[in-house]
Amino acid sequence: MTPAPIAVALDAPDLETAARWAALVTPHVSTVKVGLELYLRYGPDVIASVKGASGVQVFLDLKLHDIPNTVAGAASAVARLRPAILTVHAAGGPAMIRAAVEAAPHTEIAAVTILTSLTEVDLDRIGLAGPADAAVRRLAALSVEAGATALVCSPHEVSAVRAEVGDRIRLITPGVRPTGAATQDQARVATPERALADGADLLVIGRPITGSPDPGAAAAAIAASLRRSV
Numbered sequence: 001m002t003p004a005p006i007a008v009a010l011d012a013p014d015l016e017t018a019a020r021w022a023a024l025v026t027p028h029v030s031t032v033k034v035g036l037e038l039y040l041r042y043g044p045d046v047i048a049s050v051k052g053a054s055g056v057q058v059f060l061d062l063k064l065h066d067i068p069n070t071v072a073g074a075a076s077a078v079a080r081l082r083p084a085i086l087t088v089h090a091a092g093g094p095a096m097i098r099a100a101v102e103a104a105p106h107t108e109i110a111a112v113t114i115l116t117s118l119t120e121v122d123l124d125r126i127g128l129a130g131p132a133d134a135a136v137r138r139l140a141a142l143s144v145e146a147g148a149t150a151l152v153c154s155p156h157e158v159s160a161v162r163a164e165v166g167d168r169i170r171l172i173t174p175g176v177r178p179t180g181a182a183t184q185d186q187a188r189v190a191t192p193e194r195a196l197a198d199g200a201d202l203l204v205i206g207r208p209i210t211g212s213p214d215p216g217a218a219a220a221a222i223a224a225s226l227r228r229s230v
């Protein structure tokens with residue numbers, strides 16, 4: 001069976017746990033995501049540990065955000081690890097995004113638009129007044145112009161972003177919660193089925209899978225419900 005278009009966020013406090021989660025979920029999902037917690041604790045070796053022998057795609061979520069020269073150096077430092085996807089913050093601006101794209105030519109650069117944890121009140125306070133989807137669409141368009149081939153947004157904006165950037169750009173949505181699951185620190189959320197129906201290509205799901213007593217079964221259940229929904 002083809003693995004589901006899900007990136008499981010391996011936000012674990014230690015490498016053994018992350019590698020165990022990765023082994024349990026990789027029969028069911030296409031991708032595992034390594035974020036700041038694991039990467040800052042263990043460094044580049046973490047990639048091989050979570051990849052194991054499975055050949056699963058690794059999404060390196062470092063959300064780089066700095067001046068273009070610094071981001072180019074950071075992207076080129078991790079490019080040798082050959083992650084399938086690397087994140088940068090779209091708010092770093094077009095020159096920064098382009099610097100990452102040029103420094104990591106074999107990795108898909110995904111620009112994070114507006115974090116899924118932010119509410120419209122938060123956006124107002126940080127000076128991005130107006131509906132979230134206006135800011136997300138603006139950041140999406142500038143990121144694609146700068147060479148990003150993937151975008152991260154919440155499921156709430158995914159159909160608007162799809163209309164803005166067309167079919168060739170990979171849309172990645174965190175903020176995904178199966179019906180009844182706790183939203184935790186996520187603000188702009190939807191179910192996996194809804195996110196996929198609205199145009200997401202890859203769903204990032206962490207705690208609803210990794211917080212389950214059986215992460216493999218939780219991943220398999222979400223994958224099966226996505227298959228039923230298409």
Ligand SMILES: O=C(O)c1cc(=O)[nH]c(=O)n1[C@@H]1O[C@H](COP(=O)(O)O)[C@@H](O)[C@H]1O
Nearest residue numbers: 009035061114115116152174204205206207
């Ligand atoms: O870039 C990301 O992956 C990301 C962007 C965003 O806007 N929101 C967001 O939650 N994420 C990541 O997606 C994952 C979501 O995890 P859960 O909330 O546990 O499903 C975390 O690893 C976040 O770092």
